[in-house]
Amino acid sequence: MKDKIKTSVIGSYPTTINNIDIIYNYYNNKETKWDKYIENAVNDMTNAGIDLISDGQTRDPFIQIFTRKLKGCRIRNRTEIINKIEYDKPITIEDQKYVKKIIPENKELIGVLTGPFTLSKSCVDLYYHDEKKLAFDFAYALRQEAEILQHHVNMISIDEPFFSNQIPEYAKELIQIITKDLSCPTRLHACGDVSKIVEQLVEIPVDILSHEFKLSPQIFDAFKEYSFPQKICLGSVRSDDTRVEPVEEILKHVNKAINVFDGKICQIAPDCGLRMLPHDVAFQKLKNLVKAGEKING
Amino acid sequence: MFSFTKKQETFDISGIKIGGQPGMNPTVLFGGLFFKGEPDFRFAEKNLQNMYNLSKKTGNPAIPDFFIKKEEYIEEIISFIEKNIPKNYPFSVDIIEPSLKIQTLEILGKKNLLSRTIYNSIHVGITDEERKTLKKYTPEMAIIVAFNPKDKSPDGKIEVLENGAHLTDMGLLDIAKSVGIKKILVDTAAMAPGDNSGAAISAIPVIKEEYGLPTGCAIHNVVEKSKWLNFFENARKTVDASSNINIPLFGGDFAIFGPVENAELVFPIIAWQDILISEYTENYFGIAPSNSHPRRKLS
16 A cells, blocks of 8 residues: 655744733733733644644744744844853743643654754854864764653754755764664755755755755756655645645646655655744645545545 | 943933943832722822932932823822923833823823933834824833743843844844833843742843943842741841842942832941942942932931
């Protein structure tokens, strides 16, 4: 029997924070709870019918979620590195535990980590003055998060958007620090046009490679050149465009991918995180993705 | 005691100077009125006069901070201001509810009171409507509350000033500037004990060194929220008033010291602290106290 192609998200989801509520809490000496924002994102994914759900990354942009809680970082307009990067305390674990409690049993959970290379490229380095050392220390810190995370999620996805611009020669080693011997499956998400770096990507020690196939269809041709062990998470709706792709269009795209990759497609997802899209557009895109998935799986 | 390397702004509102290097200008003291909601104007009148007398004696400028908690109080509180605050004196309006802020600004604008108004406050809860109203009815001065629910440390306070901690479309400083406010005071957002309460004090020199803006806080709020002090009820008022000395000690420029009736204790304590600081900063850094400084009142 053919394996089911699961519908997934990449990570972020649109959210509207009630700042008035936050300020009333401040004046009334109450802690602002983030649960409702996480719950809204999770409910949307669940109601759309997505199989692999994230926490929506509603707390912060994907860099600050991590740098806010790692030692050695100081948040300014961009994060500044002012000391050695070290793991201090769990970063995403409590949110994942909360999501696990509120999703139906038949849904799976993705733990999303922003990758060490992307973190190093996104910060202002006032301490290391050595991009590689900084990236490796981020990787060691993320490894500690991953070791806890693996017990609470069904898959860990590492988000490395900077790879499409510049993949370092140590990329494999870097990601391996995080993924080695983890008990749950792992996914590398690198958005952008990765057609020039497929040779390096297929060396990365993860179970699934996830890319923006919808925005950058040239990636199909680039992958044809290689045989590789990983499965594919197929970007199937755009995350940078408010046009909602009709189900038929998604089906055509997925069928093309199935022909190219011959059984390697294990997930279909948006091209990237949906944070920047209007809420109703993001939800409709997920719904159409699920409808397409249902037709593909029969 | 210390001196900042960053140039320090001193802002003037109706002759009161706020800001500068430690030891230069006296600590400005904001006394709260009508915090409980319904205004008691007779009580307020008496306490206001007492605060002004203490200000005259000590040299520490007094600014009444009017809480407005219901729509029906707006007109009567503004009438009270017109009648009881000397024509060349500033005052602040301390309002949480956005719709009340908007209505109050409109009335202050129509009554030509904005040049004496300190708007308390701009924070992450600012609405689009409030921004539009502030552009149309721009107060002379505004207090930014650097409260960051994501990070209550001094760094978090800088973050919310810089970029709104991704809760607003731009940093709180840029928001204030975008609506036309030129004289900005930074309130370091005091938190409850056990919730990084000390950060409101430690953030003062950090923010002054970063921006050079007049900075202070309502450290009274920390004392007010303390359950521990229930064991020492007799000491509560003393602890409350004396907590304010941390503000000038850490280079701060203003204290929002709680109910106006606390003025009796707060003014002499702060004046005394200002004198101690001035004696050191003049000797060591050459910062001469201004003419109205409490140290000039020593005889």
